[in-house]
Amino acid sequence: MSAQPVDHVGFRDPGEDPAAIFEALPPSHRVQFRAEYDEALEAAHDLARFKQVQTLLRQWRLRALAYARPGYEEAVQDALQERTEMFTRYTPPEWEDRV
Secondary structure, X not given: OXXXXXOOOOOOOXXXXXXXXXXXXXXHHXXXXXXXXXXXXXXXXXXXXXXXXXXXXXXXXXXXXXXXOOOHHHHXXXXXXXXXXXXXXXXXXXXXXXX
């Protein structure tokens, strides 16, 4: 039997497909994604700015992946409220004098 990747409740990586990214996002983030995507598409008519679309899709793909992770919202709230005791920090032994 070989090891299989952990599948977070059926979540699939949307890749850089705008429709898949839109569907993967929580509803609370979809309006912002759509506005930024439409703006990037409009800017892409200028070939010098075409890469903006690719960059935007990569950024939102990563956001969708982060939002789908279990415990993401709790981690954000912990960070905003400076609850550092909630974080586990691992320091490799060879780094002891460096950190």
